[in-house]
Amino acid sequence: MVQKNFPRIVFMGTPDFAVASLAALVTQGYNVVAVVTAPDKPAGRGMQLKASAVKEYAQGCSLPVLQPDKLRDTAFLEALRAYQADLQVVVAFRMLPELVWNMPPMGTLNVHASLLPQYRGAAPINWAIINGEKETGVTTFRLKHEIDTGDILLQDKVAILPEDNIGTLYEKLMHRGAALLLQTVDGLAAGTIKEQPQAGSGDLKHAPKIFREDGLIRWEQSAEEIHNLVRGLSPVPAAYTQLSGKQLKAYTTSFSIEVHGQAPGHYETDGKTFLRFAAADGWVYILDLQYEGKKRMPVAEFLRGFRIAG
Template sequence: MRLVFAGTPDAAVPSLRRLAASAHEIALVVTRPDAPVGRRRVMTPSPVAQAASELGLDVLRTTRLDESASARVAAADPELGVVVAYGGLVREPLLSLPARGWINLHFSLLPRWRGAAPVQHAIIAGDERTGAAVFRLVPELDAGDVYAQFEHPIGPEATAGEVLDELAVRGADLLVQVVDDIAAGTAHAHPQQGEPTTAPKLGIDDARVRWEHDAPAVLARIRGVTPEPGAFTTIDGARLKILRARAAASDLHPAPGAVVVSGREVLVGTGTAPVALEVVQPAGRGPMAAADWWRGVRAAEARVGT
């Protein structure tokens, strides 16, 4: 089939590459415009734009799937539209433009975690499993009938970035299989079953660690917002990123937000047991071991979150 592919982040690149290597033709790639990246804010193409350029594919960079974008898609004359984390909604009349409609690879077990950040919300909520689903795009957000899906365990220490990387690779295989089935006329989609939950995009306030919560919730939030938007707390008003933490092997029970050292562990109190900071990043500096950071603080008593 002749396809149009819409995607933006790293998680969409395995699907683009797998489709490009398949028997199908990608007539157009739609992605978000170049964006500033890094401390120097260098304008950089999206990961999908970079991959599409390497593959020699025609690329449309746009923030909105408006009339102009729809005209470009129409000119490509696709039979099927494929979406993987594009970052925008496909609405009518674009939704009905491809002869066989649109499908979407979504990184959750639908209808759980419909929305922009399904993996992050699954981890923050303490889910032990997630997955990926390929479904038919409809006007309602992530509500279309599901062609195929698979389950995937969430490891007890896995971050959102790590889980998403795994799902992106497995999901690409699932996506190509569904495209093959649609082309062959053997694909069957089934209505979603269960109570929907939503996974809206996370903001910076979602990444702030709240030490008054219990230890499992604190660790789940740190893992769920790593690497984006990035877990953080403050100490004396300065932001401290928390890149990795774990359950502490200590009998100490410092107050929520209190920082103490026990052996080689830098501990922070929570609403229950303390957690151990492993890798942190102070403002204006690179990542470092928590013990090295704490030696530089030189404080007999300190609290984070202040």
């Protein structure tokens, strides 16, 4: 494919979410001149160095790759400047210092998986589901000093369906974000985008990084809140609880609202088809799970092999 004449783009990203955007630029003929990604990291049982998903894709396209340990390193800055980018694109990368994001004449734009200013932070897809939102989306915006606060370029809304979890919604937003990126680059090059400042106050919800303790199921919450927590963390890292002294990860649940008179966390089972836990206002049914030391399995398979008191 013939490269478009404008602009010269340096792409920055690390995980597979970013690969979709990089691939969209490359396959549609945009002039990507270099890629910046994280250094290779030890992974797997052998702890051998593994390249990021973005690096693997870039190398397959014979694109130059920079992997700085420190973004203020003089050698990295000189190498980056040598590519004479008109525009930098950031998707799922780390925070950039001003001397990096302010380097190209057209600035640096970011693709973020929420409808900014809502859900600024590292885990917007997770928290949108956990909080029971019915809609989210993707936003392209210009980088500035404060994280995720730059002027909005374009947005695209995406419905969150009842059956969505982090896995399915991640996939949708990954591809919608890639499409929105192309529209944004075209609009910036043509001068047709009217940038809008983000609202700085009001009822803003945040999306901090997910830690292990965020996945602990608190049975004193409502059944729907617990169900949404499971959706928002499935399949990775997965919400969890304790059963007979061992960890149980929940991947799929359903729930019913009813008065039961049981203490939160009390569980019941028929030993064959269902395992349910008492929440504040009803029951949460575990449909797909992984018991500590075992593989992931449907609840019926789990109950065939394990006898637990009902």
